[in-house]
Amino acid sequence: MxxxxxxxxxxxxxxxxxxxxxxxxxxxxxxxxxxxxxxxxxxxxxxxxxxxxxxxxxxxxxxxxxxxxxxxxxxxxxxxxxxxxxxxxxxxxxxxxxxxxxxxxxxxxxxxxxxxxxxxxxxxxxxxxxxxxxxxxxxxxxxxxxxxxxxxxxxxxxxxxxxxxxxxxxxxxxxxxxxxxKHIHSRHHKKSFGRGADFMGAALRKADFRGVSLRGAYFIASDLREADLRGADLIGADFRDADLRGADLTGSIFLTQAQVNAAKGDARTKLPRLLTKPAHWVHASRKI
Known part of the structure; x- marks a missing residue:
């Protein structure tokens, strides 16, 4: 990838x-x-x-x-x-x-x-x-x-x-x-939920979203702990208060720092190389 x-x-x-x-x-x-x-x-x-x-x-x-x-x-x-x-x-x-x-x-x-x-x-x-x-x-x-x-x-x-x-x-x-x-070899890579899919508050722990188009999806306050988002298209996805602890977003595309900043994560959360873990993630991890 x-x-x-x-x-x-x-x-x-x-x-x-x-x-x-x-x-x-x-x-x-x-x-x-x-x-x-x-x-x-x-x-x-x-x-x-x-x-x-x-x-x-x-x-x-x-x-x-x-x-x-x-x-x-x-x-x-x-x-x-x-x-x-x-x-x-x-x-x-x-x-x-x-x-x-x-x-x-x-x-x-x-x-x-x-x-x-x-x-x-x-x-x-x-x-x-x-x-x-x-x-x-x-x-x-x-x-x-x-x-x-x-x-x-x-x-x-x-x-x-x-x-x-x-x-x-x-x-x-x-x-x-x-x-x-299409080069991501998973059974989900051709799947698309359509722009603006509603996952608000959804229980998605360990969900497999590899290679999925999630453009504009609403993940507000959703549980994405340990979810696999490798290779997903995340342009415009709303991650406000989404729990990304332990989630893997490596290789995902069109993810921005603002989207990451709006979410919750920890030391185990894996991000694309151009993005950094927000300071409030680090502080939250220390309290756990």
Missing amino acids: SNTANGTSQLRANRNDLRADCENCFGLCCTALPFAASADFPVDKDGGVPCSNLTLDFKCSIHQNLRQDGFRGCSVYDCFGAGQKVSKVTFEGKDWRTDSVRADLMCAVFPKMQQLQEMLWYLDEALTLETSLPIRDDLRSVFSKTERLTLLDPKDIVELDIPAHRAVVNALLLKVSELYR
Whole structure:
């Protein structure tokens, strides 16, 4: 189940550019995005309004205690590098505090950029898969186009039809998924539950999902302890509060750090090599 390809590096992203770098961001996720009082946030906040925890130097005053203080949603979120790109590239290092017009425009650009960066993450991963060779030229073309869109002027980015471009990207990623999963030798590899399958709260301990398409599936609060998710397509799957202790997700594709952050896991949980175990998993394991 190898997922490494040669000859693609010249048209792939630097993975660090697709990860959040808060030190080089003007606190955009803390400002541009709205949130509502819920299990993930203790208060309401409108989009375009700085979070009360954002300091004057764009740091979070409660960063080390986000989950304890009720801001679990912040500890899960990942901008895929959109924050630093908007801050340092699109707006050339000019922040939003001194110019209200720039502030409004920056807050409008940020969510669009986040979506483009997320698409680059998926396309970059697709280019590493040996099985994507038959459509690699198409992947390179769409990757390059997506990257060019991230470099447009702010007003042009705001005007982009993101859903239309996402549809093009998604069609390619579907082909990548089919090519990849058909090489996984399990009796389940051709199975698909259809996008948005409902597994909320389901008892799925030791379930065998090898090579299965689980795109957009709802695993909220499900029991996936010791489940086998090797080679599964997990794009958009919702793992909020899913119990992944002892689960094996190696070789799964299109899984993101935000999805992992939203779940529960432990030292036995196996993840794809590009993802890391969240700090709250480590702390939870120590308490057991």
